[in-house]
Amino acid sequence: MPKPFPTRRFLLSVIFFFCFSHSYSQTKEIQKLQKSLPSVKDSISYVNKINRIGMLMYMKNADSSLIYGMNARTVAARINYKKGAVDAENVIGISLALKGLSREALNIFSQVLADYQEMGDKPNTVQLYMNLASLQMQVGNQLRAIEYNKEAMRIGKDIPTDSIMSRVYANYCMANTQLPEDSVHYYLGRSNQIGERINDKSLLIGNKQILGIFYMVRGLRDKALPLLESSLKEAKEAKLERLELQGLNAMAEYNATNPELAMKYMEEQMAIIESSGYDELKAPALFSMLRFAKMMGNIDKERELSEKMIDAQLRRQASLQKFIGDYVHYYQLQENNKDLERSQKASQQKIMMLTIFSIICGILLLLLFRAYKKIRTDSKKKAALYDIIDKKNVSLSEADAMKSNLVSILAHDFRSPLISTLYMIRLLERNTELTESEKESFYLTISSDISGTLENFDATLQWIKRQLGEFKINFETVEIRSLLDEAISGYNAQLNEKGINVINNVPEGIYATSDKEMLQFVNRNLLSNALKFSPKGKTIAVDAFKNGSEIVISVKDEGPGLSDGQIEKLFSISSKGGSMHEGAGIALSFSKDFIVKLGGRIWAENRNIAGSIFSYAVPSNPISNKAMETHSKIVA
Template identity: 20%
Template sequence: MTLKNLCKFFLLGIFCFSNCIKAFGQVDSIQIFKNQIKDFKQQPNFTENSTQYVDLLNGLAYQLRYTAKDSINILAQKALEISGAIDYKKGELEALSNFSMFHLFKGEMEKAIDFGNKAIADIHLSQYAQTEMKVHNQLGQAYFSQQNYPLTYTHFLHALAIGERKKDDFYVFRMNMNLGTMFNLLEDFDEAHGYYASAKEAAQKLQDGSMIAMISSNLAYLYIQQDKFQEAKSLLQNSITYFKKHNDELWLAFSYGTYGQLLLKTGNYQMAKSNYTKALNSHNSLNDIKGKADVYFGLAKANYKLNDIDTSEDYAYKSLDLYKSFKLNTGLEKVYRLLYEINKQQGNIGKSLEYLEMTEKLANDISKEKNRRNLTMVNAKLNLEKEKEDLKAKSALELEQQRKYVRWALIALAILFIIVLIILSINKREKLLNKQLESQAVALNENQKELTTINRNQDRLFSIIGHDLRGPIISLKELLKFYLEDPEGKVYFEKFAPQLKEELEQVQFTMDNLLHWGKAQMNGNQINPETVQVKPELDIILQLYKNELQKKSIKLITGIKEVHTAFVDWDHFNIIFRNLISNAIKFTPNNGEIKILTEQIDDSLKIYVIDNGVGMGKEAIQNIFNDNEHFSTYGTNREKGTGLGLRLVKEMVLANNGKIQVESTLDQGSIFSVELPMKKIYT
């Protein structure tokens, strides 16, 4: 492994602390996902082209992030391929997130950033809050490893904002921990304390012991840097007790090391040595290079204070080798300073001066780097504050503009009121009278048009009632009268009841169409579009016509994809396709065939209802949607119709920003296609 990669692993490890929450249960989670995948594959109708299967692959990949990183790449690749084949956007974004995580844990930060940015560039990412937070968190870690602190800060804040908006206390805790740790390492302790306090509040809301213990250890580290030793000691003792109980070696090593640092600063060198030794024992089972380097240095410092110079020197060189492996200047500077003291005490003046020179050079470099870093962070904070202020200013400007419009509207109303008073006061003038007469003429003309439309609709309504509704009701009345008054009436009733039942069902269907048509003619008729899952809804409609299909032995072929949706009024959707499917059955002969198919075209969904029935000529096609024509024909088994259904279908399709087309050939069948938007159309 190169020195560059070792450095990246060190920086990544800083944030792994906040991401390893309840890591001791991870093996169980991995096995659960493996068992679920195994059970899913054993199902009789198993197919890989399933959203559920993709979710299981992505879930297992995420759980393997600490144990089998190479498997993440394989699982994410498979999930990405299947998601592309079935157009499953959530699966694609989760797979990209897992690719980013895979390269992040391998230390390949550029690739991790590339995959993270691909996910962010997708406009659908905002629909999946968990995935969006995970991507921003991983990008923040990758940029921190590159010491790009402004972008680290930006991505962590973005993930935090989503967590707060979604009231996701786990991610609120996680991102506040990461932000606090970042500022802690950058020695901006006031800023770090604010984020740690927010993380602690989230952990207490979740009542999670491991979270509370973690935040306590981090706060203790911060308090030590601020010389608040009593507060740090209390927090560390509680954390160590918790981590020992739960065998959490990672956090136990960190807490022992932090306690050792506290004891060094307070002059209890023997106890400091003891705690650093415990930390070193925990580190033997870990791969935390930076943590082990800190422990070696702590042991060197404690032994130096106890006048065990040889042991101190040995540990100092061990820590020096590790700090050199990832070029951590702050670590090198403090080791060189200790080696200067050791060599001075041993009488090695030349060597001690050499270490002193290296110490001063590193201290100068660290100071310069810190100044540059502080400037970039201040700039990042200022930019973020400016964005917030710009948003506030924009909102304030829009609000003021709205208030201005209201003021002008009130002024206009007042002026209009005055003008009306003036006009009323001089209403005897001929010019005003002429204008009023002209206005009345226009109004009468409009009223005449409305009245003509009402009369036409009324004629159509009475025609339908008289032609299609009155007959079955009269038949029912006569049959009931015969049943009640004639001894043989029961026999005739039972004989004609099935036919009458079909006629009454047609009456009910016609009444439904009349009610919806009447509602559509009313002023102010509102539609409520929503995302409709097309396949389940069409399946329900087809179930309603199961008997009619069986009665005519019609073969039904469906090609409706599970993932297809339409942004449409749910009630309108049902009326549209009940009428189209009813018509297809009506005009398809016995032993015929009907197809229901869907096709995605850009951001629209096209739904086809195809039959091989009697078909229509050009004149009939021109008249079926004509409001001025009453077009009605009998079906292949003499089924009745009102001619209203298709006009109602057209009105509802257009009201939902859709299109309807028909292609038909006599004696060959008809193709009705309805094109609906798949998402909200902004105008």
């Protein structure tokens, strides 16, 4: 039974074809890529293109494939493009394998496989396993080749796009010649399913050839012939040169018992080899043709083919020597580059160490300079510290004086009303002849005095807390009219007693974001003062309006009014104690302090007619900066 393939090298080239072939003409793609190279500006794209050309060139001319691979490797190393460098090594490994340098190819493939695995490139990892399987078939280790193909199938199942698996299944059938017929159909069927889905015509034609060769090897010639003939016809129509070459070789082997017909197929194959430049296939083809010429007994043809084969072998030997020389030169350059890289790395390490040493020295000098500077400034700092201590002592003295003034203020503002109240109580005790209306009047007066005293006391406590401790502003949204209604309601009894009418002219819907309790303290104080200094039967008017970004609140009374001196000192505390507005106590100064803390202002003025107007303005929404936050702390 004739063998379907006369040489292992042809089988190797066929398997490499299945690893990398596509559904269009190889020659046309090479020409297209070569024409595009001068216009490529991106270095990475340039490396990818010459790697692709090298991959397509291996069947035509392994020497050219090696040159393209070496060029790609050099450029990729210069631009630090790792994947491009690994792809180039793969091209070089295939070239070495086709030239019969199996050991060198195996070393390169092993390193390339490790690089692809490190990069997590599963598709190329699968292809490398197929390359290794092809290389093992070249050296006659079929079991090892089957193991590599099985590993390729295992890894390929995890690849999201499974087009690579179509090649894996086909290669497995070619590598494992002992597969049962149903297994061959199973794997080729799965490969065809993928090929039909992605419309890969070269794969479908190649699988048909594999099945035909399988039947031919098993002696099932009736099943083999239709497959081989139809696959050859389809390869010609699709202009797939490598499939056409493989089909012609298979038909020649199929007709080995008819050497004249086999010779015609081989001559047609040789014409394609010579016209398309498939130099690596020329010697194997001539060997087959010589074998058929001997079977024909054509001595002249045998002599002609022998001469051509000797010439092809000589050319091949010369090409191999040149190839080995190029590879050795390339290998030596690579080693020199590695030595140079190691030398540069060592130099960089030395430079880095010197840089670090210089930085450390600079840091030490800087630290020494800073220590020297610190020593020089210590005396100045001590002098400044002594000055601060002196100022603190002065401040403490002033604070102590402030406390003394505070005691004076409390004595002045609380002692008189308390003495007056005590006098009236004793008068009531001693004078039993007073009428009920007179007693009622005394009681109301006492109650009013006590209420006023308590208000001043509350104001004083608030002020003391602010002066001596910590005070918090609690911002919230308040409705001004409701706020004033609440403040007015606290004085209903006193208003009724004096027959004073309070008119709240504040419209509804005016809102402010402020501290409710602080505003109410101010509102109560202003209302209390207006009530206190308004004659009986008069009117107090409360108004509010929005003026830009602030709310203005006013309390108008019909009392005696204020002198210029009183207005000037109205909201301050005298160093001798007491308020500038008789009877107003210290509450007005606290009111001013509260309004200022809320970001506002407070003032007083006389009306055109009798009476005075006390007004204050606060922001409608002061919470816009970090300076005013909810629950912000204000420390006196």
